Amino acid sequence: MKIIHSWTGSEIKKEIDNNLSFLLTNHFGNYFSLASQSNSRYNGWFLVPPNLVGKKIFKTIENINPFNSPEISEIHNNFWNIERIRDEIKESFFLPFYLNSLVYETNRSVDIELFLDIKESYDNNIQNNSYKISNRNNIILIKYSRAEMPTFFLAIKTDGEESSRPDQYVLKKYPLDQNRGSHPFERYVYQALKIKAKKIVFSVSENKNQAIKEASEVFENIKKLKSLQKKELKKTFKRVDNVLSHKNIDKETQIAFLCNCHSLSLLSVQESKKYNHIGIYAGLPWFFQFWSRDELISLRALDLIDPILAKKIILKLIKNINKDGNLPTTSCQETSYISLANKDGIGWLFKRISNLIPDKRFNKKEIQLIKTSIKKAIDGLLKNHTRNGFAINDAQETWMDSQKRAGATIEMQALRLNIYKLAYKLTNESKYFSLEKELRKKVKEKFWNGNILSDGLNPDNGISDSIIRPNLFLAAYIYPELLTKREWIKCFENSLDKLWLEWGGLTTIDKTIPSFISKHTGECPQSYHNGDSWFYINNLVALVLYRFDKKKFKKYIDKILQASTKEILWHGAIGHHAELSSADKFKPEGCWAQAWSSALYIELIFKIFSNSKS
Numbered sequence: 001m002k003i004i005h006s007w008t009g010s011e012i013k014k015e016i017d018n019n020l021s022f023l024l025t026n027h028f029g030n031y032f033s034l035a036s037q038s039n040s041r042y043n044g045w046f047l048v049p050p051n052l053v054g055k056k057i058f059k060t061i062e063n064i065n066p067f068n069s070p071e072i073s074e075i076h077n078n079f080w081n082i083e084r085i086r087d088e089i090k091e092s093f094f095l096p097f098y099l100n101s102l103v104y105e106t107n108r109s110v111d112i113e114l115f116l117d118i119k120e121s122y123d124n125n126i127q128n129n130s131y132k133i134s135n136r137n138n139i140i141l142i143k144y145s146r147a148e149m150p151t152f153f154l155a156i157k158t159d160g161e162e163s164s165r166p167d168q169y170v171l172k173k174y175p176l177d178q179n180r181g182s183h184p185f186e187r188y189v190y191q192a193l194k195i196k197a198k199k200i201v202f203s204v205s206e207n208k209n210q211a212i213k214e215a216s217e218v219f220e221n222i223k224k225l226k227s228l229q230k231k232e233l234k235k236t237f238k239r240v241d242n243v244l245s246h247k248n249i250d251k252e253t254q255i256a257f258l259c260n261c262h263s264l265s266l267l268s269v270q271e272s273k274k275y276n277h278i279g280i281y282a283g284l285p286w287f288f289q290f291w292s293r294d295e296l297i298s299l300r301a302l303d304l305i306d307p308i309l310a311k312k313i314i315l316k317l318i319k320n321i322n323k324d325g326n327l328p329t330t331s332c333q334e335t336s337y338i339s340l341a342n343k344d345g346i347g348w349l350f351k352r353i354s355n356l357i358p359d360k361r362f363n364k365k366e367i368q369l370i371k372t373s374i375k376k377a378i379d380g381l382l383k384n385h386t387r388n389g390f391a392i393n394d395a396q397e398t399w400m401d402s403q404k405r406a407g408a409t410i411e412m413q414a415l416r417l418n419i420y421k422l423a424y425k426l427t428n429e430s431k432y433f434s435l436e437k438e439l440r441k442k443v444k445e446k447f448w449n450g451n452i453l454s455d456g457l458n459p460d461n462g463i464s465d466s467i468i469r470p471n472l473f474l475a476a477y478i479y480p481e482l483l484t485k486r487e488w489i490k491c492f493e494n495s496l497d498k499l500w501l502e503w504g505g506l507t508t509i510d511k512t513i514p515s516f517i518s519k520h521t522g523e524c525p526q527s528y529h530n531g532d533s534w535f536y537i538n539n540l541v542a543l544v545l546y547r548f549d550k551k552k553f554k555k556y557i558d559k560i561l562q563a564s565t566k567e568i569l570w571h572g573a574i575g576h577h578a579e580l581s582s583a584d585k586f587k588p589e590g591c592w593a594q595a596w597s598s599a600l601y602i603e604l605i606f607k608i609f610s611n612s613k614s
Contacts, residue, residue, distance in 0.1 A: 022077065114195065
């Protein structure tokens with residue numbers, strides 16, 4: 001199969017053996033994804049009702065494909081749409097921004113099969129489903145209803161006609177889900193229609209008339225909608241033109257950077273007349289929630305491509321600070337998927353604020369809000385989440401949420417130090433300067449042994465966690481003042497030997513100890529933080545190494561950059577950055593499009609190719 005990425009005259013292509021997929025979104029939180037060979041129950045078209053953004057997402061279409069068509073030989077990523085080539089048939093998929101519609105076109109009139117599986121994303125129960133198909137004013141209307149679910153109407157407008165109605169259930173198998181150990185591995189889906197056409201618009205709503213109206217309007221305005229989408233993309237990419245035009249950036253890196261800017265933008269949910277929610281999905285297809293930690297880690301990169309949205313997210317989150325000084329795990333607490341706490345979100349909030357303050361991005365009223373909020377946060381944190389001066393967390397409350405890293409962890413100390421530093425800068429109150437000075441001294445005394453930083457510490461007895469993990473690079477990214485430049489470089493050299501993977505990544509734990517797991521364990525989290533290599537960490541490590549000594553660490557920086565670029569362009573959901581890889585070999589797995597993976601790649605490329613001081 002040939003993969004082609006193309007944007008305004010710049011194009012790269014490659015022959016690939018893998019079963020690849022694509023993923024489009026609409027800035028409302030909906031997504032559409034198909035694989036070259038259907039392999040997951042998370043493929044299809046998923047949408048979010050306005051009142052459930054960040055909480056639930058519903059599958060509608062299982063698959064669309066030409067009947068008895070040849071296998072896919074090419075996939076074209078044009079950013080604003082996806083094209084697939086099947087011998088003489090060319091398919092085009094277009095998801096207009098800010099609409100609950102999908103446009104499917106072919107280069108000639110063919111019989112199109114439509115399979116449906118309307119359900120909540122995580123709900124795999126087999127229940128009595130009710131699909132009712134009718135025709136109204138040259139529009140095919142499918143009504144779906146089931147107990148304890150919204151009623152959905154799927155309106156279909158075509159330039160052809162319905163050719164047959166199989167009206168039957170067929171068994172679909174999902175090998176990717178089986179490989180991940182994610183049950184069920186097969187499911188009956190509804191084979192609804194065959195439509196002979198070359199242009200089809202699908203629109204979904206809980207309101208019948210709205211679905212019909214939108215399908216008709218989109219059908220009549222496809223050309224205009226495509227033009228608007230291209231203009232919006234050009235506007236986004238214009239903001240990073242200094243990177244794209246850099247004389248030393250090669251074409252693959254340039255296109256991968258564009259892909260990640262686009263991916264991070266696609267994972268963002270933006271305000272509109274219909275939706276008043278804003279945020280960044282942690283990842284698709286599984287993490288369609290606004291996790292405050294993930295949003296904030298991703299926010300520096302989002303600010304480079306959409307500074308207005310980035311600031312809005314900060315002002316949204318700063319109003320959510322709890323009495324105990326922390327942020328909620330998610331801004332949509334109703335979702336049943338969230339069970340783990342988040343103690344690092346508050347630190348990331350003020351880290352991102354500290355990134356923007358030097359650029360004078362906040363007005364006087366907003367600065368006052370930040371001052372009030374940081375004081376409130378510190379008071380709550382000192383009272384509830386501090387012991388013997390150290391910032392503490394319980395088990396499973398850091399980003400390594402499969403681990404019982406209770407106590408004082410290294411990145412939590414860096415985040416707290418940055419909070420104190422920012423508080424003093426904003427208020428000029430000496431108590432915050434003293435808190436920063438005292439904690440920096442204690443952390444260096446207890447965590448730094450002259451060779452490496454400990455991953456954690458028991459704040460009661462002073463016993464340190466000697467297991468080497470990459471969290472020390474997070475500390476260097478967040479609060480570089482903790483050590484001198486010479487000490488940091490020594491720390492990096494001593495840790496890289498234990499964590500480095502020759503394909504171009506870092507493992508999440510010292511690979512020489514018995515608890516290291518070399519292969520990804522799928523939906524079971526056993527390997528997540530005991531071996532798996534996370535692309536966001538890899539990109540962050542390369543960024544940190546570049547900041548401290550780009551010549552000394554050139555080998556590591558180059559190999560990480562090459563591995564991440566390869567993953568974005570030629571693996572998984574093309575044009576998106578996956579969650580992680582097994583440690584033993586480069587094998588992208590996990591979530592198909594992970595926000596913080598894209599975000600840290602963007603930061604890395606921006607640092608290398610724009611002479612940024614950030």
